[in-house]
Every structure is written in structure tokens, then in C-alpha cells.
Amino acid sequence: MIHARGLTKTFGTVEAVRGIDIDVSAGEIVGFLGPNGAGKTTTLRMLTTLLRPTSGTATVAGHDLFADPMGVRRRIGYVAQGGMIGPITEIGEEMELQARLYGMRRPEARERVADLLAEFELAGLERRTAATLSGGQKRRADIVMGLLHRPGLLFLDEPTTGLDPQSRANLWEHVRRLRDRDGVTVFLTTHYLEEADALCDRVLIIDHGRIVASGTPAELKAAEGAATLDEVFLALTGRALREGAAA
Amino acid sequence: MSALATLTGHYLRGTFKSRFAVVFGAVQPLLYLVLFGPLFDRSGVGSWDTLVPGLLMQLGLVSSGLVGFGIVFDQRFGVLERLRVTPVSRVTLLLGRVLKDSVVLLVQAVGITVIGYALGLRAPLAGVLLGLLLVTVLSIGMAALSYAAALTIRQELFPALMSTVVIPLMLLSGALLPMSLAPTWLDVVSRLTPFRYAVEALRALFAGSYASPAVLWGVVVSLVFVVVGMAVGTMRFQKENA
Numbered sequence: 001m002i003h004a005r006g007l008t009k010t011f012g013t014v015e016a017v018r019g020i021d022i023d024v025s026a027g028e029i030v031g032f033l034g035p036n037g038a039g040k041t042t043t044l045r046m047l048t049t050l051l052r053p054t055s056g057t058a059t060v061a062g063h064d065l066f067a068d069p070m071g072v073r074r075r076i077g078y079v080a081q082g083g084m085i086g087p088i089t090e091i092g093e094e095m096e097l098q099a100r101l102y103g104m105r106r107p108e109a110r111e112r113v114a115d116l117l118a119e120f121e122l123a124g125l126e127r128r129t130a131a132t133l134s135g136g137q138k139r140r141a142d143i144v145m146g147l148l149h150r151p152g153l154l155f156l157d158e159p160t161t162g163l164d165p166q167s168r169a170n171l172w173e174h175v176r177r178l179r180d181r182d183g184v185t186v187f188l189t190t191h192y193l194e195e196a197d198a199l200c201d202r203v204l205i206i207d208h209g210r211i212v213a214s215g216t217p218a219e220l221k222a223a224e225g226a227a228t229l230d231e232v233f234l235a236l237t238g239r240a241l242r243e244g245a246a247a
Numbered sequence: 248m249s250a251l252a253t254l255t256g257h258y259l260r261g262t263f264k265s266r267f268a269v270v271f272g273a274v275q276p277l278l279y280l281v282l283f284g285p286l287f288d289r290s291g292v293g294s295w296d297t298l299v300p301g302l303l304m305q306l307g308l309v310s311s312g313l314v315g316f317g318i319v320f321d322q323r324f325g326v327l328e329r330l331r332v333t334p335v336s337r338v339t340l341l342l343g344r345v346l347k348d349s350v351v352l353l354v355q356a357v358g359i360t361v362i363g364y365a366l367g368l369r370a371p372l373a374g375v376l377l378g379l380l381l382v383t384v385l386s387i388g389m390a391a392l393s394y395a396a397a398l399t400i401r402q403e404l405f406p407a408l409m410s411t412v413v414i415p416l417m418l419l420s421g422a423l424l425p426m427s428l429a430p431t432w433l434d435v436v437s438r439l440t441p442f443r444y445a446v447e448a449l450r451a452l453f454a455g456s457y458a459s460p461a462v463l464w465g466v467v468v469s470l471v472f473v474v475v476g477m478a479v480g481t482m483r484f485q486k487e488n489a
């Protein structure tokens with residue numbers, strides 16, 4: 001689903017991503033971890049065609065990132081960290097627009113929106129504005145936005161940040177179901193390592209723009225002789241605070 | 248093409264949901280029309296036929312110049328980024344907004360003209376329709392530039408900066424008082440701004456002299472302005488990180 005080789009991104013003189021290789025197979029849930037400023041969001045934005053890599057090659061969802069970004073866009077879903085829906089628009093209307101921008105006709109778009117709203121426990125909320133939804137509802141609505149066109153590959157940037165434990169566990173269930181039932185490949189970033197442990201088949205850890213570890217949570221724990229993924233993470237990326245770094 | 252129609256329709260529904268916003272966008276020329284127009288009409292400088300074209304230009308500058316403010320919110324809430332990951336081209340994303348803005352502007356311009364008629368405007372219908380077309384075309388360029396500016400400068404500076412740019416352009420165009428009254432230096436500066444030519448073309452159209460050099464120049468300058476505005480807007484929309 002994702003095959004990237006030597007991806008780099010330089011902003012001016014800052015090397016945000018310094019040559020990373022990523023391989024994700026169909027049907028995997030892969031967690032992409034790293035401290036603030038390590039290059040997570042930059043990498044995600046490159047893989048989703050929002051940012052042009054400085055160098056490297058990548059195939060995403062079967063299409064070349066450089067030669068055919070439109071092909072990539074048709075087949076991926078992307079749920080950004082900061083949300084997807086303005087606060088004062090009705091979520092149903094925004095979803096219908098989004099579906100139609102992928103080429104669905106209005107009746108088909110309406111049906112698809114209704115199906116997904118039901119699936120994500122949002123039925124009956126289509127006339128509500130995003131500002132009136134709870135944190136968990138808002139996040140599920142964002143994910144619906146990314147799924148309207150039935151992408152085979154879904155990118156989630158910190159999908160559970162700021163959610164209470166109930167909403168988080170609920171979101172994990174939805175992500176698992178997407179993979180188990182629909183075969184969707186999921187590539188997600190998170191700061192919650194127990195989430196990566198519980199949800200992801202495999203994790204990649206990025207630091208200073210390089211992949212510093214990759215494997216199943218169990219493999220990484222065994223390799224570092226650690227009991228939790230938190231300990232693995234701190235052993236690999238150090239304990240120094242990254243307060244100066246941008247996202 | 249269908250994505251463009253979908254987007255434009257979506258934006259139009261959103262805008263006309265709040266009729267207040269449509270009226271509010273035209274409030275400045277509306278106030279000039281009602282509170283300044285009667286004075287102007289008696290001043291001996293010109294009549295309603297001179298003032299209304301000028302106010303339409305003011306509308307085009309102010310209303311379209313500030314549309315970029317809307318995209319600031321879309322950018323902040325991730326809506327813009329969401330649209331940029333869809334297979335819709337960047338140019339279409341810009342055009343959808345700009346077309347919406349030109350429809351809104353046309354509605355506002357028709358409103359100003361109708362009120363102008365009620366107050367004493369006596370321009371030929373054909374000239375008024377051509378004038379509305381010219382203002383609408385011009386507003387497309389202005390709206391595209393406004394979006395480009397909104398995506399380029401710091402968002403909290405945008406309203407202040409746009410007013411600082413738009414108001415001198417409006418005054419220099421001779422929209423409020425004809426530039427025939429101006430001292431030479433002001434007349435020269437005015438000729439360096441595009442909207443001077445558009446205002447004079449509008450006044451000529453409202454006066455029924457369709458084949459005059461003023462109309463020709465106004466049309467040429469407006470078309471160049473639209474091409475430049477759309478080119479700048481498209482370039483900005485195609486840039487990454489927008």
C-alpha cells in the first residue's frame with residue numbers, strides 16, 4: 001500500500017525528514033510514532049500529496065506520488081490532526097459536498113453519508129454544526145469525511161488526541177472494524193503508546209527525521225528488553241524535552 | 248466541470264443562507280448612495296449617473312477585496328487541506344469560490360443600481376447591464392487576488408492590509424468624485440491605477456456612449472486585471488502548504 005524510499009523534506013536549511021523508507025502492506029494498521037518535531041506530520045503530508053518531497057520515491061495506494069498525485073488522492077483518505085470541518089457548517093452538508101467532489105451523484109452521496117453516519121454512531125446529527133458536537137463525535141465525523149469515497153488506505157493524524165478514554169477506546173473499535181470488515185489499511189500517528197500497543201500491528205518510530213525502529217510492538221519491547229512501548233520509545237528517542245520543536 | 252458546479256453551488260447556498268452577510272458586504276456603497284448621493288446630486292459636480300457607476304466600482308473593490316477573509320477560517324479549521332486531498336484540481340478550488348463571489352457581487356450591484364434608480368438614476372438599460380457585466384468581470388480578478396493575499400500574509404493582518412490597499416485604490420479611481428476635478432499630480436497617479444479606467448468606462452456605459460475610447464480602455468484594462476488576478480490566485484493555490 002505504501003512503498004517509500006529515501007524520502008526527504010527540507011524547509012530552507014532545516015532537514016525535517018532525512019531519507020526514510022516506509023513499507024506498509026494491505027490490511028495493516030501501522031502506527032507512526034515520534035516526539036514532537038520528529039517529522040511525523042511532514043511525512044504524512046508528503047504521503048498524502050499535500051507536500052512535495054525534496055527527494056526520494058514513493059508509491060501510495062498503487063500510484064506514484066510524483067507522477068500521479070491525482071491517482072493517489074482518489075484512493076486515500078486523510079484525516080488531519082486539526083480536524084476537517086468548519087465550526088458553523090452542518091456536518092451532513094459538508095459530508096455530502098465531500099462525497100460529490102469524489103464524483104458521486106447527489107442521491108448516491110446522500111446514501112453514503114447516511115450509511116457512514118449510522119456506522120459511526122452519528123445518525124440524526126447531520127443537521128448539527130461541528131461546534132455543537134462532543135469531542136468524540138467531532139472526531140468520528142472527521143473520520144467519516146475521510147471515508148466517503150471508500151479509500152483502501154486511510155491516514156489518521158493523531159486521531160485520539162484530546163479524547164477521553166471512553167471515546168478513545170470507541171475509536172479504536174471503529175478503526176479495527178474498518179480493517180477487519182472492509183480491509184482498509186490504516187496509517188496513523190499517535191502520542192499514546194499504549195494505543196499503538198493495543199491497536200497497531202506494527203509501529204515505526206521516527207526521530208530527527210529518521211526511522212529509528214520498526215517492528216511489531218512485541219518485537220520492539222523484546223529488542224529493548226522493555227516492559228512497555230513507552231520505555232522502548234524513551235530508550236530510542238531519549239528523555240530530553242522537545243519543547244523548541246514545531247509539529 | 249461538475250466539481251466546479253458542485254463547489255460553486257455549495258458556497259452559494261452557504262452565503263445566501265445568511266442574507267444579512269450579502270447586504271452587509273454592500274453596506275459601504277449603500278450608505279454612500281443614500282447619505283452622500285443626494286448631496287452629490289446637488290453639488291453641480293455630477294448627477295446620479297456619475298455617482299452610481301462609481302459606487303459600483305467601490306462595491307467591486309470593497310466587497311470582493313475582502314472575500315479572502317473567508318478562506319482564513321477554512322484554512323484554520325482544516326477545510327482547505329481536506330479539499331486539497333480530494334481529486335479536485337487546485338484551480339477548480341479557487342474558481343468555485345471566485346464564481347460564488349462574482350454571483351454575490353452581481354446581486355449586490357443589482358441592488359445598488361435599483362436603489363439608484365429609485366433615487367433618480369436615469370441610465371439606459373443596455374448601458375447598465377453592460378456596466379454590471381464589467382464590474383462582475385473585474386470582481387473576479389479582485390476576489391482571486393484577495394484569496395492569494397489571505398493565504399500569503401499573516402491572517403490577523405489581512406483585514407487591515409486589505410483596507411489599506413483598497414481605500415486608496417478606490418479614491419484614486421475617481422469612484423466618489425470624477426478625476427476631472429483633480430490637480431495634475433493626482434490625475435497622473437490615478438492613471439497608474441487600473442480602476443480609474445474601469446470607472447470611466449462604467450460612466451460612459453451609463454451615459455449610453457458604448458463605442459467611446461473610455462469603454463474600450465476600461466474593457467482592456469479590466470480584462471488584463473482579471474487575467475493577472477487569476478494567474479496570481481492560481482499560482483498561490485497551487486503552491487504547497489496553502
